[in-house]
Amino acid sequence: MAASRERHFEIEIGSLLRAGVVLSAAVVFIGGICYLAQHSRAFPEYHVFRGEPAAYSRVSGIVTAVFQGNCLAVIQFGLILLIATPIARVAFSLFAFARLRDGAYVLITLIVLVILVYSLTSGH
Numbered sequence: 001m002a003a004s005r006e007r008h009f010e011i012e013i014g015s016l017l018r019a020g021v022v023l024s025a026a027v028v029f030i031g032g033i034c035y036l037a038q039h040s041r042a043f044p045e046y047h048v049f050r051g052e053p054a055a056y057s058r059v060s061g062i063v064t065a066v067f068q069g070n071c072l073a074v075i076q077f078g079l080i081l082l083i084a085t086p087i088a089r090v091a092f093s094l095f096a097f098a099r100l101r102d103g104a105y106v107l108i109t110l111i112v113l114v115i116l117v118y119s120l121t122s123g124h
Contacts, residue, residue, distance in 0.1 A: 009096045013089055020085030024078050031074030038071055052076075059121060080120075087116045 055061035056076055065073030090113045097105040 005100070009093075012096075013092060016092055017085060017089055020081065020088060024082035024085065027078030027081055028075050029078075031071050031076075031078055034071035034074060083120065087113070087120065090116060 052072075055065055056073070059080060062073050062076045062080060066077050090109060094106060094109040094113055097109055
């Protein structure tokens with residue numbers, strides 16, 4: 001019985017990871033098409049380095065720019081979704097271990113999840 005539960009969790013985790021990657025790729029693709037539509041005639045100036053705007057250093061700034069229709073922000077948001085996919089896997093694992101009542105793995109997974117979420121949201 002335990003082996004079938006573990007196999008079921010593995011299948012769900014695999015589906016979660018596939019969905020996250022496909023969603024991320026779709027968002028980046030849409031953002032790329034949007035960007036090319038808006039800047040198709042722009043001439044690149046490779047001799048001048050322009051970093052990303054400061055608003056893109058935080059998730060909240062990227063989300064705000066997405067809702068303002070900024071195509072570069074849509075691409076950035078797709079990349080955040082890609083980064084968030086394995087974090088969602090860890091969160092899913094936390095709930096799976098809790099359902100299995102495996103206290104040691106719940107604690108370890110919770111610690112890993114807190115570190116991952118902190119590193120994503122802290123902006124450092």
